[in-house]
Amino acid sequence: MMARPDKADAALYAQVMTTTAPSRPGLSPALWQSIAPDLHAFYMQSLPSQPAWKITPDRQLVTRVRQVLLEQIGRRNAESTLYENMLTRVRRSYADMTLEDMTPQTDAGRLFSTPESVPGMFTRQAWEGGVQEAIDNAVASRRDEIDWVLSDSRKTLPGDVSPEALKQRLTARYFTDFAGAWLNFLNSIRLNPAHNIADVTDQLTLAGDVRQSPLIALMNTLAYQGQTGQQKEAISASLVKSAKNLLGGDDRPVIDQQAAGPAGPLDSTFGPLLQLMGKNSAQSVMAADSSLSLQTYLTRLTRVRLRLQQVANAADPQAMMQQLAQTVFQGRSVDLTDTQEYGSLVAASLGEEWSGFGQTMFVQPLTQAWETVLQPSAASLNEAWQRSVVANWNSAFKGRYPFAAAKSDASLPMLAAFIRRDTGRIDRFLSTQLGGVLHREGSTWVADRTHSQGLTFSPAFLNAVNQLSQLSDILFTDGSQGISFELQGVAMPEVVETQLTLDGQKLHYFNQVADWQSFRWPGVINKPGAMLTWTSTAAGTRLYTNHSGPWGVIRMLEQMQRQKAGDGLYRLSVTAPDRRQLQWLLRTELGDGPLALLKLRNFSLPSQIFSVGVPAPGRTDEYESDVVEGSE
Template sequence: MNDNKNDNKTRPAGLFIGIAAVIVFLALGIAVWVEGPRYGWSRDTRIIVELSLCVAMLVVVLLVKYLEGVLLWIASLRASRWLARYDAGRRAASVDHNAKDPLPEQTDRAAVLRDALQDRHGRRWRYRERWVLIAGDEPLVKRLAPGLVDTGFAITGDTVLLYAKQTSSALDADWLDQIRRLRRRRPVDAVVAITRNRSVSNAPFDTDNLSQRLARHARALRWAAPTYLLNVTDFGSDASSPDETSGFTWSNAHVSTEAIDVSLRNLTANLADAGVARLAKDSGDRYPAELSQHISNLRNALTGLVLQTSQSRTWRHAVHGLLFAPLFTERELAPPVPADANDDDQPVGPSHRTIWQTVAEHSRRIHGYRVGFSLSTVAAWLTAGLIGCWIVGTMLSGFADRATFRSAADTVVKLSSVRDGAQALQTLNGLGRQIDTLEVRQRDGAPWSARFGLNRDHALLGALWPYYADAANRILVNPIRRKLEARLHQLASLSDAEIASGGDAQVQAAYDTLKTYMMLAKPERAVATFLIPQLVATSAPEHPTHSQLSKGGWEDLRQQAIAFFANHVGDGAASAQAALAIAPDGNLIASTRQTIIGVRGIQHSGDAIYQQIIDEATPKYPPLSLATLLGDTASQSSAGGATSRGLFGTTATVPGVFTRAAWDERISKAIDEAGEQRDVAGDWVLSDTQVANASPSTLKAELRQRYFDDYARAWALFLNSLRWQPAPTLSATADQLTLLGDPQRSPLVALMNAIVYQAGTGASAQSLSDTLLSKAQQLVGADEKDPSKQAKRQLAPLAATFGPIVRLTGSDLVSGAPPGGKGNTSPAATGDLSLARYLERITAMRLKTSQIVSSPDPDAIARLAAQSVLQGKTSDIADSRDYASRVAASLGEQWSGFGALFRAPFDQSWQVIVQPAASSLNEIWRTAILADWNKTFGGRYPFADSDNDASLPEMARFMRPDSGVIAQFVTSQLAGVVERQGDRWVASQGTDSGALTIDPVFLNGLNKLMRTSTVLFPSGDARVRYELRAEPTPGVTDMRFVLSGRELHYFNQKQEWTPFEWPGQSLENLSHIEWQTEQGGLRTALDSQGRFGLVRLLERAKVVQQDNARYLLTWTPDTSQGISLKVQLRSEAGGGPLDVLQLRNFVLPARIFVTGSANAGVRVSASGPPPLPMSAIEAAKHVAVPLPPGLPGEGALPDTVVQATTDQASGQRTALELAQAKAQATERGAAQQTAAAKATISPLATTSGLSESSSRPFGHALSLLGDAFVF
């Protein structure tokens, strides 16, 4: 007897499952009971949860046996799978060692098939080909598909043939199960059932055996695929019928006997015809004829085969085809095809590939169905059931919510239309009850009938609040407000003695009245327990005189409305509180507060304490100016110290009490003493600034915070008032940049050092022991990864305010700042934005300006540097200005004025560089574009009132939107300052054009030409398509509009649109109108000739726009009869030919940039003569004798003069005369510019902008004097 017989005894898994379930539920119960109060769960809620957990635990314990069975089933499946993999591996290993060419049955057929398909199609191999299962006797299958019986599968073309052996009644279910596992969704696409021909024509087929065979296949696969019956014959040979298929298929699920019989008859006839034809060619080719005879003999048996198979008692199969194929006796012993053979290799013999391909192709149009239990089918039905339940619940929820919405809408409509006071208050109370119901639903949950997705209680509640607020203010709050204001007015009219005579009760009543009024003005302060009795005591609103509601009922209704209002006025959202708040009377509140404070003797003393501290310290510390801050004295300037002269300055000062010296010496001590000795009392009702009974530490903190707020505000005002001092010339700008970029003498560095020192005010200095202790803490916690456990450095009180400025210097405001603060701050800082990098940019700009000043032709160098920016190219100047802008932006909005000081040097340098470029571009525009324009279109229609028409090709050359002369000039020369947005030219928003002012007239002219050219030259050439339709006119019997060879003839018939095109293709460019009245004969008027005859005709019409595409044109050729001829015009785009009228008297702008006298005063070079005094310039403006023309540099009229002349003439002449005057002035200017361009100019000239020389008196003399001076 073995003593260890129980050593391997298995223990039931259910025991462990039950123990684990009990432990889990116990842990959940303990967690719910202990942690429940943290989430607001009450005792009852926790008890309910505990009971639910207990019930769930009992259910799990009862189902332990079932869970154990499930686990054992899963374990058995895993074990069986493992054994299958193990056996397959063993067999593969034995094959590798014992045989060089193993047979397919000795290996894992499923793995071989999977690998073969993966090699052919990759990852998506399962459904790329059609899988056809062959069911039949082995001898027949061997003769139809050699090798398929041995391997179980064969790949032919795009079809995978499958076969499962069957011995007597036993089926190779394992192989079918492997097939099912390979393709779980659709194991096979079709089943081909093979039947043998009968020797006796009337003998029926063995349909029962066939049905049972198909049923066994379907059960094994759990899938019923479409079935095709294949009847094989013994006649036929490889030579006569190598690979051909005969038969027919259908897609219907059910087919009748008549349909099968008719199909067989048709097939018999077709085969007979084909057999006769093939016998005539080859007497040995007898297969079609024999097959026709075979089908004719067995037609009834074949019909019965199909019907009995599809309607079998054993299994109803979906038969979709009847096919015929010959058997080849010589193929029975053919060798099997290797599983890894290439499909493209030449097969050994006929493989009936056409049969399988036919079945595969036809099976794509029909599908099978699952057999037995299917998890996916059950899941689909469950999902459909859940969706149906959800739809029903959603509809029920929708009906319930719709009823709620309708009730709320009816209440709101009634509330807005009711006029009776009692009914209004009743409706308001009803709306309050609806809101209360929605709040309860939102808090506790909506009913189950309203929870299926369509519940909108939250949205409805938010939509009802504005209506309730409006109605409550009108019905309830306004009467109460009037009562309270009347009491407050009465209280403010009483003296302190009269109020005090009533005792504390009267004073408290006055205070409560003011508090109630303030709660209505500030709903966030409202307290329902205090507000309800106060509002009820007002007896407002009063009982209506003619109301049928009793006084008791009215009082109850009023109290309910007040209670709901008071409970919600302070608990709602910010928007709801704002809607319920009243607009208080500030004067009334101030006077009432003053009265109550005078009686009660309570006031806010914090302001007085702070002001007293500041007043006591102000005389001892004088204001701090910029010169004092920088030490800008004569001795320091002579010694080479920092000075702000010539760079920036300000007249503002910093109060002396807001300096570090004042804080260290007096202010901090005074605040500490005030915090220890005094207290502050306050009340939000009596003061807008709430100060509760503060402790000394709280008072000290508040005083310190207020001081540092004022400290930061004073320094912000001072630093934001700093202004850069502009320099008139580029050499002076270079001198400024030299001083500014020197780290040793730069006043900006000195100013930043002073700011860093002053910003450290209030930072506590650490002692030696504190410093050593902090160092030790940093060393110990250096490896600490958790940020919350690392030692935090205490920031100075002004760190948040001065942080953006101090970060530029590389310093940080912490408590451990250097004591005394006498060390200079290094300009080096980490990061891209720093003072050191800024000074590098200043130095680079200074080198650039020095290069321009020292060059032989400063104007040309400056013009080239600026034009690269104006043309949209990158440059160091643009990058430096962008860096300065980013430095200024890093300071934030609070230091915006101080940030402008960083941009000013670069803006000034850019301004003095860009002016010559602007003048040069104006000059190029006049000489290259304006002169050619005036030469081409001067005195021509439509640009002038003339009989001479402008050339359309020339207009296209100038005005084409993309390739015109003007468009090319703008895109090539002005890419950096002007950009195209759609069909409009607008000024760019970049910073590089900050020193330039684009003439609005120039942009308006460009946009006018762009709008016109878009319509006039849609494809490059002038072509405007439009349509005309005449309007009937009383008294006019016939109208004829002749336009460029085409005409619109209207004699009161049906109105029709007549297409026109301008300019027309006809050589006859005549436009006129003919009409005939009832009393008179044919008349003609408004004759116009030339290409612009149509435009001249439209110019005389009165145009009324009817919609976006149609215009009504009206002519009155004979004013004596008052007859108006009307025509409707419709174009493809815009106004069509009407848009050409915008070019009437159009004058091309004479300049691009506005370069007035202010801008002209900035000179690039300092090597020229000094400028004249302003008094001499003003006197020269009134000189009677102008400067003689023809001097060197004489150009066209300056921009300002042309503009002034135009503006002055506009008030004295008509629009037509003004346009002519502009055109003549432009032509004269272009001629003068051309002459000036041909004149010889000294290459040593250094003056900027010759075109602006005549805009100032003595301009020519100055230019000559400059040439002589340089020479």
């Protein structure tokens, strides 16, 4: 300022000099402090008319000081303070937006609710009415500071200190906070619970009503807010582009990357939602999935609502509901399953950031409709399972070996009739009665996560049918009933020979070179049973055990100690009455081979498919945790 008379500011100069020069040699401090302010002010006021009074600056010193000040200005904490002060000034002028503000002239409380709100400074009204201007003012102030105080025409400012860079950073930071505030709010919205078919029908009616739908009103508000800060293409630029396209001929690109419509700072966050509502013209540029739209979702929602109203208005609503549920269980219902899949697809299309909002708006309404239809009918399906399968199973196997420690054996042909793949009683029931909510993956039955929403499969039921399914694969490896395996004797101290007889098939081992011998269970039809004898160096041949009947081999295996020695390889051993060890190696063709049948000990077929009265796991918690993490 002392070197630039045209920039003279007497008040500022007097204030600064009073602080930096509180004393002067030859004058008492009291005298100097009384006359200094007037003297400094007089000097600076007279400087414009007395150019000869200006000083000649030390260029090196000025350059060093400027560099220090520029570094201070470029520090993030200074910029953060500028940003926070700007928001503080704007915050006073704009009220927070609540859910009711976003859904005017609708009864949003009947459909969903949230205790959260969006800060008023993060709205389109605030951006257009205050924030944008506040950023421009801050940038203008920075530019004025830098123009003559911190720079000269001979040096270029660092890019991160320039006013343009400051504007970009402040704008980017604002819209990042803008998007975060809206996402936190939207992911906190929860659908009101529905307890019966009347509640569900009321909710679907309200959601699909074009004039009174809180969902439509909220989506319209989001579309408006999501376009905040968009820069529209100038008319002249649009005309030039059109002329080039008209005259360009074959030079035009197949996909015009600049034709995606107005670019906005919120496109990365609100883009999927704008696409869903048809507000993003980029959908006409790229091959987007145009089948996903809010209007299509509402149409399908109305279709489900009409179906449920038919049930509610029927002469026997309970019977009709069970009939409708049966079509879902059997996989024959098209309207309900397609609509639920469509809602899940719409929610997924919004992306992970919108997971809570997508679940609440597009998945939960249909899930509640699902529960209304399926849960009351789950009990009747449990009863059908008990009558047609469990009762016959208990009649055939209860109190019989291997299901119980009993002398009487279970019928092998009857076991096959229950567990054989595809044609067995259990598989037929699951395929015909539960084909819509349960499917097979390899040897495992898996609940369909989409179509079984609102239902809770009994873990004991799934474990039981999967155990029997895996046993079926072992028992019917080659199509016919039976298990093939191999045995090999192991030389043991003071044991001369051992002889195993399994369903008429013999393994005689007398310490010769061991070799694998093939067996099959059941073996010879007219020689069922298992017998083991051994001969030691101190005594003759003695009988260790003898089990008659078709399950004799399995009874003998149960008496043995079993140790896994590798994939499909087991070491079997018994301790004879004379304390000598007898051992064999067992090699299976699939899984545990005949040892898999030992898992049937104390096995019982569960009487319930579904856990009636237990809420489906993870329906809300799946995305509630995401919301908490996203807000941190």
